Amino acid sequence: MTSQQLADELKRIATTQVSDITRAVKEGQKSIALNEVRDMARRLGLLADAFDPKSAAERSEPGAESRDEPVDDAQAA
Known part of the structure; x- marks a missing residue:
């Protein structure tokens, strides 16, 4: 992956996820916004793992937090 491809992928992830987070916050959907933040972290982690x-x-060691678990309002509060 070239530096330009990496930059394009980072921009795509950031643009998409921030848009989804902003929409969820404006709609008052806290749990969706938090899940979008976790999804962005997961995607960036996968990209980092490639390098x-x-x-x-x-991250895969025992005791590491799972990034794939959804967060509901009760957990987020």
């Missing part, structure tokens, strides 16, 4: 496989190994 640094050690970071993927560290």
Whole structure:
């Protein structure tokens, strides 16, 4: 992946996710906004793993938090 491709992918992720987060916040949907933030973190983590496989190994160690669990309002409060 070239630096231009990386920049394009980062911009795409940021634009899409921030748009979704903004929409959810404006609509008062706190749990959806939080899930979008978690999804953005997951996507950025996957992109980082493509460049640094050690970071993927560290995250998969026992005791590491799962990033795929949805957050509901009760957990977020």
